[in-house]
Amino acid sequence: xxxxxxxxxxxxxxxxxxxxxxxxxxxxxxxxxxxxxxxxxxxxxxxxxxxxxxxxxxxxxxxxxxxxxxxxxxxxxxxxxxxxxxxxxxxxxxxxxxxxxxxxxxxxxxxxxxxxxxxx
Amino acid sequence: xxxxxxxxxxxxxxxxxxxxxxxxxxxxxxxxxxxxxxxxxxxxxxxxxxxxxxxxxxxxxxxxxxxxxxxxxxxxxxxxxxxxxxxxxxxxxxxxxxxxxxxxxxxxxxxxxxxxxxxxxxxxxxxxxxxxxxxxxxxxxxxxxxxxxxxxxxxx
Amino acid sequence: xxxxxxxxxxxxxxxxxxxxxxxxxxxxxxxxxxxxxxxxxxxxxxxxxxxxxxxxxxxxxxxxxxxxxxxxxxxxxxxxxxxxxxxxxxxxxxxxxxxxxxxxxxxxxxxxxxxxxxxxxxxxxxxxxxxxxxxxxxxxxxxxxxxxxxxxxxxxxxxxxxxxxxxxxxxxxxxxxxxxxxxxxxx
Numbered sequence: 483x484x485x486x487x488x489x490x491x492x493x494x495x496x497x498x499x500x501x502x503x504x505x506x507x508x509x510x511x512x513x514x515x516x517x518x519x520x521x522x523x524x525x526x527x528x529x530x531x532x533x534x535x536x537x538x539x540x541x542x543x544x545x546x547x548x549x550x551x552x553x554x555x556x557x558x559x560x561x562x563x564x565x566x567x568x569x570x571x572x573x574x575x576x577x578x579x580x581x582x583x584x585x586x587x588x589x590x591x592x593x594x595x596x597x598x599x600x601x602x
Numbered sequence: 603x604x605x606x607x608x609x610x611x612x613x614x615x616x617x618x619x620x621x622x623x624x625x626x627x628x629x630x631x632x633x634x635x636x637x638x639x640x641x642x643x644x645x646x647x648x649x650x651x652x653x654x655x656x657x658x659x660x661x662x663x664x665x666x667x668x669x670x671x672x673x674x675x676x677x678x679x680x681x682x683x684x685x686x687x688x689x690x691x692x693x694x695x696x697x698x699x700x701x702x703x704x705x706x707x708x709x710x711x712x713x714x715x716x717x718x719x720x721x722x723x724x725x726x727x728x729x730x731x732x733x734x735x736x737x738x739x740x741x742x743x744x745x746x747x748x749x750x751x752x753x754x755x756x757x758x
Numbered sequence: 759x760x761x762x763x764x765x766x767x768x769x770x771x772x773x774x775x776x777x778x779x780x781x782x783x784x785x786x787x788x789x790x791x792x793x794x795x796x797x798x799x800x801x802x803x804x805x806x807x808x809x810x811x812x813x814x815x816x817x818x819x820x821x822x823x824x825x826x827x828x829x830x831x832x833x834x835x836x837x838x839x840x841x842x843x844x845x846x847x848x849x850x851x852x853x854x855x856x857x858x859x860x861x862x863x864x865x866x867x868x869x870x871x872x873x874x875x876x877x878x879x880x881x882x883x884x885x886x887x888x889x890x891x892x893x894x895x896x897x898x899x900x901x902x903x904x905x906x907x908x909x910x911x912x913x914x915x916x917x918x919x920x921x922x923x924x925x926x927x928x929x930x931x932x933x934x935x936x937x938x939x940x941x942x943x944x945x
Binding site for chain 3: 486487488489490491492494495497498499500501502503504505506507508509511512514516518519525526531532533534535536538540541542543548549551553555558559563564565567569570571572573574575576577579580581583584595596599
């Protein structure tokens with residue numbers, strides 16, 4: 483059961499939940515929740531790919547030298563990329579939330595199909 | 603502006619309990635944020651996390667006392683100004699690396715690894731990144747909570 | 759350890775299912791917060807304390823933003839009737855997506871054995887070349903400072919976008935009520 487790709491597949495199932503919310507839900511906040519879920523899944527996938535079994539965090543101290551790190555630590559490169567990606571995700575979330583607030587102010591509803599109908 | 607007097611004022615913001623707690627906690631949150639930023643090259647953390655902790659301190663002020671008090675402490679003008687200062691200083695540090703050959707060269711003395719003053723420009727960059735990220739997110743939050751307020755029918 | 763990862767991922771999938779399917783928007787937003795804290799816990803177990811800290815703090819702020827965007831509105835009318843075509847399409851794509859990933863991940867390196875071609879150099883040389891003992895700080899601010907510069911630019915753009923969308927100034931002249939009610943400083 484716990485095969486070598488089952489964690490990846492579970493993670494992609496989480497991403498699939500986000501895709502489902504994005505396609506099937508009509509509420510704008512639900513769509514935003516879908517995008518946020520997809521973002522979590524992608525960040526988590528990058529970190530999972532860089533995990534080394536039994537690995538330690540990539541931080542040196544008095545006991546752990548640089549050669550030790552190279553032999554035992556997890557991959558620091560995806561961590562550096564995900565670190566920036568998380569903060570960018572917060573910025574885009576704020577942008578989406580402000581768009582949703584403006585849409586509600588104009589159309590007095592969060593329903594996507596209702597908004598389409600009102601505009602037409 | 604004295605926050606202690608403002609917390610007696612029941613007309614704006616949340617209750618007295620929330621105001622007193624957030625007034626007491628806010629300075630500790632800022633202290634923790636500064637710790638995370640300054641020790642970013644030795645311990646986990648760094649400019650991104652520390653900058654957002656600083657934002658959360660001001661967001662706490664904004665939620666407890668209302669938009670006017672928070673904007674009197676740090677207005678949207680100064681938020682965007684700190685944002686610009688952080689970003690410009692980061693780019694300037696990058697260009698100072700051109701003196702040694704290429705963009706973003708770590709031109710300062712590296713010192714001995716593991717000490718607080720070490721790693722050349724990385725602590726400086728952490729501070730500027732924290733200013734940039736923190737001020738930008740605070741500006742977004744001011745935009746959402748003060749500008750983005752829905753005018754209900756009663757208020758009209 | 760690997761069993762804990764599975765349990766946490768199941769917890770997150772259930773949390774996202776609750777967030778997507780519940781009728782009450784406030785509980786949906788809080789369920790998303792639970793998923794985010796699960797991600798942060800998983801980051802901590804996966805040997806990434808830097809992003810675990812960042813994820814916790816970002817999660818708090820994004821919860822505040824989402825609650826801010828949700829609670830004022832009247833949400834009862836939405837989601838009353840189910841759009842069957844969109845639901846079937848969404849479920850189809852969900853199944854298709856998971857099947858495609860099962861097929862695609864058979865070629866990936868097994869979990870726990872990363873490639874780490876470039877990273878070996880970063881890990882071995884970070885303290886000597888940059889002086890930072892935290893290798894992640896060394897990577898984002900020295901080896902790959904261009905990434906951070908680009909991130910700053912993207913964040914700046916999103917701030918600019920949020921302000922342009924949310925501003926009231928410029929559409930009509932300001933009067934006394936705007937300054938009183940919304941705290942917009944006239945200049």
